[in-house]
Amino acid sequence: MTQHGTLGVAVIGTGRMGADHVRRLDEAISGARVTAVVDIDPRRAEAAAARVDGCAAHTDPAAAMAAAGVDAVLIASPGPAHEEALLEAFARGLPVLCEKPLTPDSASARRVLDAETRLGRRLVQVGFMRRYDSEYQRLKALLDAGDLGRALMLHCTHRNVSTPPGYTSQMTINDSVVHEIDATRWLLGEEITAVTVLRPTPSSGAPEGLSDPQLVLFETEGGAVVDVEIFVNCGFGYQVRCEAVGEHGTARIGDAHGLTVQAAGRWGGEIAQDFVTRFRDAYDREVQAWVDAVRRGGTAGPSVWDGYAAAVVCEAAVRAQTTGGRVPVVLPERPALYAAPPR
Amino acid sequence: MTQHGTLGVAVIGTGRMGADHVRRLDEAISGARVTAVVDIDPRRAEAAAARVDGCAAHTDPAAAMAAAGVDAVLIASPGPAHEEALLEAFARGLPVLCEKPLTPDSASARRVLDAETRLGRRLVQVGFMRRYDSEYQRLKALLDAGDLGRALMLHCTHRNVSTPPGYTSQMTINDSVVHEIDATRWLLGEEITAVTVLRPTPSSGAPEGLSDPQLVLFETEGGAVVDVEIFVNCGFGYQVRCEAVGEHGTARIGDAHGLTVQAAGRWGGEIAQDFVTRFRDAYDREVQAWVDAVRRGGTAGPSVWDGYAAAVVCEAAVRAQTTGGRVPVVLPERPALYAAPPR
Amino acid sequence: MTQHGTLGVAVIGTGRMGADHVRRLDEAISGARVTAVVDIDPRRAEAAAARVDGCAAHTDPAAAMAAAGVDAVLIASPGPAHEEALLEAFARGLPVLCEKPLTPDSASARRVLDAETRLGRRLVQVGFMRRYDSEYQRLKALLDAGDLGRALMLHCTHRNVSTPPGYTSQMTINDSVVHEIDATRWLLGEEITAVTVLRPTPSSGAPEGLSDPQLVLFETEGGAVVDVEIFVNCGFGYQVRCEAVGEHGTARIGDAHGLTVQAAGRWGGEIAQDFVTRFRDAYDREVQAWVDAVRRGGTAGPSVWDGYAAAVVCEAAVRAQTTGGRVPVVLPERPALYAAPPR
Amino acid sequence: MTQHGTLGVAVIGTGRMGADHVRRLDEAISGARVTAVVDIDPRRAEAAAARVDGCAAHTDPAAAMAAAGVDAVLIASPGPAHEEALLEAFARGLPVLCEKPLTPDSASARRVLDAETRLGRRLVQVGFMRRYDSEYQRLKALLDAGDLGRALMLHCTHRNVSTPPGYTSQMTINDSVVHEIDATRWLLGEEITAVTVLRPTPSSGAPEGLSDPQLVLFETEGGAVVDVEIFVNCGFGYQVRCEAVGEHGTARIGDAHGLTVQAAGRWGGEIAQDFVTRFRDAYDREVQAWVDAVRRGGTAGPSVWDGYAAAVVCEAAVRAQTTGGRVPVVLPERPALYAAPPR
Structure with missing residues (x-):
């Protein structure tokens, strides 16, 4: 992915927020496209993928992250699923936009914090979109x-x-x-x-x-x-x-x-x-800021801390x-x- | 009437505006009281007078202006009756607050203007209450x-x-x-x-x-x-x-x-x-300003011109x-x- | 004092609030006039009285309340002086508009409450002017x-x-x-x-x-x-x-x-x-409401309670x-x- | 260009509005990219092209419209240059977003109107961006x-x-x-x-x-x-x-x-x-609406009429x-x- 290349995003979770982010990345965000969607319900995943040209459906976040054309991950699944997806992304060095909450409680949030700290570089932007x-x-x-x-x-x-x-x-x-x-x-x-x-x-x-x-x-x-x-x-x-x-x-x-x-x-x-x-505009700005930062090779916005x-x-x-x-x-x-x- | 004396006002016309001014002078204005009311309909005049302590009812403006205790005139009758009432007040040297219009047309307004000019001093405040x-x-x-x-x-x-x-x-x-x-x-x-x-x-x-x-x-x-x-x-x-x-x-x-x-x-x-x-407040301020000016022996506000x-x-x-x-x-x-x- | 008579008011205290109330009663309130002012400083009392036609200067609230032409009392002295003035007014059956605070503490306020309760009728309006x-x-x-x-x-x-x-x-x-x-x-x-x-x-x-x-x-x-x-x-x-x-x-x-x-x-x-x-308008309304209520022989507004x-x-x-x-x-x-x- | 393909846009004119549209298409608009820029000043054209990955510089609008990867034209040159560029786009059947004014006077506007009418289908959206x-x-x-x-x-x-x-x-x-x-x-x-x-x-x-x-x-x-x-x-x-x-x-x-x-x-x-x-948002919406309409094979918004x-x-x-x-x-x-x- 060069600076001007298009960012391939895997969207995990295709509920209300996830589906909205898929639409946003497809229709409103410059420089990104949805290359994979993940839902534990395979029919929901298939339905979401069918709406986007060149987008694959998955039921397993790890498989989606491993797929070709996936440069970054947007986590919009229910909170209890966040920790595992975040750790998987850390393992692969993939930048993440993680919808709030980071995780459902402080103990699991602490584990994510420790994992990213061990990694030594910030990969996660947390979805506190009011900042945008x-x-x-x-x-x-x-x-x-x-x-x-x-x-x-x-x-x-x-x-x-x-x-x-x-x-x-x-x-x-x-x-x-x-x-x-x-x-x-x-x-x-x-x-x-x-x-x-x-x-x-x-x-x-x-x-x-x-x-x-x-x-x-x-x-x-x-x-x-x-x-x-x-x-x-x-x-x-x-x-x-x-x-x-x-x-x-x-x-x-x-x-x-x-x-x-x-x-x-x-x-x-x-x-x-x-x-x-x-x-609406804040969500657009949030995701565009994330795409822009990741394309420049960095991260920004609300951190795991x-x-x-x-x-x-x-x-x-x-x-x-x-x-x-x-x-x-x-x-x-x-x-x-x-x-x-x-x- | 000394500076601190109470101004006795004859109100000419007891329709909507006139009745409202009677109430205003009675309840809201400091330093004035209604001593006479005039209406061509004697029953309306009587009814208006009955609401105010020490107020006489008249059907003839000139008679009201001649009555004891009348220091100033508030004209709230229909426009066509203004000219005669204004000239009568000029003859008696009584200060006037005249509801708009001064008179119904420019010819009659010109006659009033000429009369006050001949008098050589301003007696009239015209009721353009937006200025208040x-x-x-x-x-x-x-x-x-x-x-x-x-x-x-x-x-x-x-x-x-x-x-x-x-x-x-x-x-x-x-x-x-x-x-x-x-x-x-x-x-x-x-x-x-x-x-x-x-x-x-x-x-x-x-x-x-x-x-x-x-x-x-x-x-x-x-x-x-x-x-x-x-x-x-x-x-x-x-x-x-x-x-x-x-x-x-x-x-x-x-x-x-x-x-x-x-x-x-x-x-x-x-x-x-x-x-x-x-x-409402503008009307109160207008009438209070008129009463204050007249008690100080002057006039103010919109003129006959x-x-x-x-x-x-x-x-x-x-x-x-x-x-x-x-x-x-x-x-x-x-x-x-x-x-x-x-x- | 008949319904349409003018209420004679003794204003106790001629500091900032008191002086403002004297001016208000003199210039803006219909149906009342200041017949006495009280200040422990005789020069201040004299100065305040001199500005109003027919107004006497006093240094003693009780003497002012006993004077001819005093129908009601407006207390605008410092809070610690309120209790004594209120009890004096109760003794004379005079209606009172008492600036807040009623008294400086709950114990003294309780004594005033008990006194008015014993009197069996409400004489006091407390100056919580926001209600107006x-x-x-x-x-x-x-x-x-x-x-x-x-x-x-x-x-x-x-x-x-x-x-x-x-x-x-x-x-x-x-x-x-x-x-x-x-x-x-x-x-x-x-x-x-x-x-x-x-x-x-x-x-x-x-x-x-x-x-x-x-x-x-x-x-x-x-x-x-x-x-x-x-x-x-x-x-x-x-x-x-x-x-x-x-x-x-x-x-x-x-x-x-x-x-x-x-x-x-x-x-x-x-x-x-x-x-x-x-x-400003709230103060005008408050005092006018008090004057109107007293002239009708009653009281209204915030009570001693x-x-x-x-x-x-x-x-x-x-x-x-x-x-x-x-x-x-x-x-x-x-x-x-x-x-x-x-x- | 399929429905989900990226629209290649030639931007004609790289002055204030043109440069802003290049930035907009590059950074804010989903589904389009700038594949050519045109300016009569070759250095300005080169400078604008250098800022966008895969964008060619031209000094001749016709050459730019003929280039590979150009699916649509955005005209932001001075008004007098619009007529020629519009007619060239009509000749090639290219959709156009034309900044206002359509042309500098009604006679030339009429010629454009007649040309598009002869063409029998609408290719032009005029840049009256308030509608957005x-x-x-x-x-x-x-x-x-x-x-x-x-x-x-x-x-x-x-x-x-x-x-x-x-x-x-x-x-x-x-x-x-x-x-x-x-x-x-x-x-x-x-x-x-x-x-x-x-x-x-x-x-x-x-x-x-x-x-x-x-x-x-x-x-x-x-x-x-x-x-x-x-x-x-x-x-x-x-x-x-x-x-x-x-x-x-x-x-x-x-x-x-x-x-x-x-x-x-x-x-x-x-x-x-x-x-x-x-x-700013209206311009973004205007260009996004144009890109969306063209990708769907149609046109929309203010017409040549x-x-x-x-x-x-x-x-x-x-x-x-x-x-x-x-x-x-x-x-x-x-x-x-x-x-x-x-x-």
């Missing part, structure tokens, strides 16, 4: 420029229309707030040191047994405080907002905008109904949900391979 | 401060929900656009020199025969161009906006704001449904509606009594 | 209408440009957050049951020793959670915002608006620099600042005189 | 859905920071307002039937001799009225806005949004400084600038090849 949203990027640039001074607080809002059957209070942390965990670490360039979770009387729109909404509070090593409203059955829309409060001013992203209508006594606009609409740190904070947050109290977060020393702060 | 709206005042202050440079254009919007029966195309000029005529003269401090009216195919929501909406264009003596969308059956709300385009930037007022709601897939807020809601100039522009605009072409506006020399530009 | 802000009122009306369902959370922001010398962390609660305490109780119609305070690393703009900003968390008897950012040296403006999160949607107030300028590569508007600008409950919550919040933990709030039974919920 | 802006697309969809009723008016704003040396009043029409001409025809699905141009006293920021700003007025065959503020030396930013006024409501696009900052007494955000920032109609309206507008009066627009019958209305 243009509004988040402008907020990050503004904070880094220093005009607002040090960031003292973040006020975050994370709302979903509704949850599918089987969605649990733990999943509000592991599947949803995990994005604010990474965004906090990335925007502030600091690790999270403690978590508290307040649980209001649940909304009548929340399924029986689900704590919804919740207020999740982070403290960081630099002494910043972050509050996150997570409300996964808010009913009215999908909404991700963040207001950074600096020493000299504040900056806010995520307010709806664009087409504004006046009719029937009201002014206003539509609210996105799902993350696909809200973050970021995936591991998120897993550790998630575990603390889930404990904080149960205890109602403040739960400290303890991270080991950061390996030299991930020396840079989470910027 | 806080947003217009901030826009005016910004333009006068000069930060945006000279004003090159104004983009104006004037929308009403619907019109009452009998409302004609001429009334869109004389009753509605007359506000933009005064606002243009006041904001820019220049007279209007020409008018053009474009008439799109009417909305299906407009009554048969009514040109609605229309685009009214003014040119000023300084070479500014002003466009006004007048749409009196827009259906969705009452809306008055103005964007001033200066050499170095623009400034905009009139966008709805305040309480913002997110629900059912939409964000936004309410739009006012009538001028009472939109301009402003009322006369508006009448002349209205007549040109009505001609422009019919001809479809550009109609010049010709004003006589401004009398020394009104020496100041229309600021 | 039009945006808060619209938010309250929207929540009461029920369209958004039960309120689950409030996200509040309270920012000041800077603090005067001597301002302490306790004062962030007692002088600033006390407004959010009352707003929470009023908007939700529920008592506060617990308080937690998180203290980020202070801004470099905060004076040595002041915890600024802070995140104050309330829980209510109905299980709602309220977060308040209090940042009294934010540097850029005075800002009070509130977003209510209901079961079916959210509503937000306090975003800056009005005149919007585009110039020099930026769009936007001004932020108010102090509460006088932001809440509201002032007492705020004092109890403030004391818990100050404890929570120190301990870093969650502090329960315990209120006694509400006396029948204050039977209505805090609506 | 997501806000314009949402506005178009809203109007087509009919919820707002028939569109009665459009209020358009088109502002540039400043003009390069040699920019003339005619160019305000031909280079800038031409976008509103196409947007009007596309949004309303109607031809323009008359043009009027009002010219305020120029801004002191405008170069000597340039009419700036201007107010351009269109009337359409359905009786809609469109006003366009064109202000190409506004100094503060690049801004394109459009408010559509329908019978039942209005819709507005183009207001700045995204990251909002509060600091130093002001709230607001940045305004884009050039069209590259404002319309659209380019021709724009040229006719531009010529009328330039006449209207000079005369100050209303200039009718006369179009011939639309050929069957372009039967669809301008949607």
Whole structure:
């Protein structure tokens, strides 16, 4: 693969996210093509492969990675399958874009971290795609420029229309707030040191047994405080907002905008109904950035350390949900391979 | 009446505007009280007077102005009755707040102008209440401060929900656009020199025969161009906006704001449904400013010249509606009594 | 004093707030006049009295209340002087508008509560003026209408440009957050049951020793959670915002608006620099509502119970600042005189 | 070239727009690659070709179109060179994306129209890229859905920071307002039937001799009225806005949004400084849509008829600038090849 060659990608997992990534690589991303898809269900694999010219179907990730024309791997299978696929890619020296979570828990994330550390070079970009949203990027640039001074607080809002059957209070942390965990670490360039979770009387729109909404509070090593409203059955829309409060001013992203209508006594606009609409461009940018980095022979973006740190904070947050109290977060020393702060 | 004495006001006309002013003077304005009300219908006069402590009912404006305890006059009767009431007030040297229009046409407005000029001192404040709206005042202050440079254009919007029966195309000029005529003269401090009216195919929501909406264009003596969308059956709300385009930037007022709601897939807020809601505070400020000025022994605000100039522009605009072409506006020399530009 | 008579008001305290209320009653409020002013400094009292026609200067509140022409009392003296003045007014049966705080601590507030309860009728309106802000009122009306369902959370922001010398962390609660305490109780119609305070690393703009900003968390008897950012040296403006999160949607107030300028590569508007600008209309409305209620022979607005409950919550919040933990709030039974919920 | 084959594109012209399109096709567009670049300056052609793997440099468009690996042509050379390149592409049956203007005047545009009509199939997409802006697309969809009723008016704003040396009043029409001409025809699905141009006293920021700003007025065959503020030396930013006024409501696009900052007494955000920032995504979408259509064996988007109609309206507008009066627009019958209305 030369700098201008086309990157052959094996996509592992052809569920909702995987299928969307196949389509993205095929239709929207410059410089890459899908040469293999993997699904444990052979019919799903065949169906996904049939939509792309010159794409082979597999049921075994290792076989796909070994196939000719596979230069890189995009992992979009369920979380429990990530560790094995990541280690296989490490064994073959293949660059990986791994959808979040890195792995389902901190222990397995630690094993992946240790394996990549032993390898001595970074192969993995973790799918924390908010870092590729243009509004988040402008907020990050503004904070880094220093005009607002040090960031003292973040006020975050994370709302979903509704949850599918089987969605649990733990999943509000592991599947949803995990994005604010990474965004906090990335925007502030600091690790999270403690978590508290307040649980209001649940909304009548929340399924029986689900704590919804919740207020999740982070403290960081630099002494910043972050509050996150997570409300996964808010009913009215999908909404991700963040207001950074600096020493000299504040900056806010995520307010709806664009087409504004006046009719029937009201002014206003539509609210996105799902993350696909809200973050479509961010996904495109994320995958294009990964393809570009890999074609240049490098890697970039959220690292395995970021995936591991998120897993550790998630575990603390889930404990904080149960205890109602403040739960400290303890991270080991950061390996030299991930020396840079989470910027 | 000393500086701190209470101003006794005779309110002439107890229709919608008059009754509202009686209530305003009684409940919201400091330093004034209604001592007389006048209506040609004696029962309406009695009913209005009964609501206010110590207020007498009259059917004859002259009798009311002659009554004890009447220090000033607020004219809110129909336009054709204004001239006689104004001349009566001039004869008695009583300060007047006269609802717009000053009089129904430029000829009668000219007679009032000549009478006040002969009197040699200004007694009349004309009810162009937009000058008392806080947003217009901030826009005016910004333009006068000069930060945006000279004003090159104004983009104006004037929308009403619907019109009452009998409302004609001429009334869109004389009753509605007359506000933009005064606002243009006041904001820019220049007279209007020409008018053009474009008439799109009417909305299906407009009554048969009514040109609605229309685009009214003014040119000023300084070479500014002003466009006004007048749409009196827009259906969705009452809306008055103005964007001033200066050499170095623009400034905009009139966008709805305040309480913002997110629900059912939409964000936004309410739009006012009538001028009472939109301009309530402006009316309060206008009448308070008049009471304050009169108690200090002076007058202030829009003058008889402003009322006369508006009448002349209205007549040109009505001609422009019919001809479809550009109609010049010709004003006589401004009398020394009104020496100041229309600021 | 008849219904239409003018209410004679004694204003106690002629500092910043007191002087502003004297001006307000003199220039902006209908139906009232200042007949007496009180200040322990006789020159200040004389100076304030000299500005108002027919107004007497006093140094003793009791003497002022006993004077002819005094129908009601507005207390704007420092908090420690409130209790004595309130009890004196109770003894004379005079209606009172008492600036917040009712008294400086819950013990003295309890004594006032007991005194008014013994009196058997409500004479006091406490100066929680946010209830008179039009945006808060619209938010309250929207929540009461029920369209958004039960309120689950409030996200509040309270920012000041800077603090005067001597301002302490306790004062962030007692002088600033006390407004959010009352707003929470009023908007939700529920008592506060617990308080937690998180203290980020202070801004470099905060004076040595002041915890600024802070995140104050309330829980209510109905299980709602309220977060308040209090940042009294934010540097850029005075800002009070509130977003209510209901079961079916959210509503937000306090975003800056009005005149919007585009110039020099930026769009936007001004932020108010102090509460006088932001809440001028609310103060006018508050005092007018009080005057109107008293002239009708009644009372209205925030009660002594509201002032007492705020004092109890403030004391818990100050404890929570120190301990870093969650502090329960315990209120006694509400006396029948204050039977209505805090609506 | 199969459906999934990569489209080889010859880019003619490597100036600002051409170079940007080369980069776009190379880095951002899926399914295409630049196989040839053409510039009359051989060094510029070589320099552009050197940046892309496997791309040949040419100085003659015909030679480039004849080269192996060229499946389609993107014309980004100066307007006067378009006609010859288009006819050459027609001769070879190559699909073309032709930057606006189609050609510099209506006579040459008519020759291209006749040539494509004789060819009997559409090969050309004209570069009116606003149709690919997501806000314009949402506005178009809203109007087509009919919820707002028939569109009665459009209020358009088109502002540039400043003009390069040699920019003339005619160019305000031909280079800038031409976008509103196409947007009007596309949004309303109607031809323009008359043009009027009002010219305020120029801004002191405008170069000597340039009419700036201007107010351009269109009337359409359905009786809609469109006003366009064109202000190409506004100094503060690049801004394109459009408010559509329908019978039942209005819709507005183009207001700045995204990251909002509060600091130093002001709230607001940045305004884009050039069209590259404002319309980057629209250009990407335009070229991707063209590549996708051509790979499917078809064409789409603005047609040669659209380019021709724009040229006719531009010529009328330039006449209207000079005369100050209303200039009718006369179009011939639309050929069957372009039967669809301008949607």
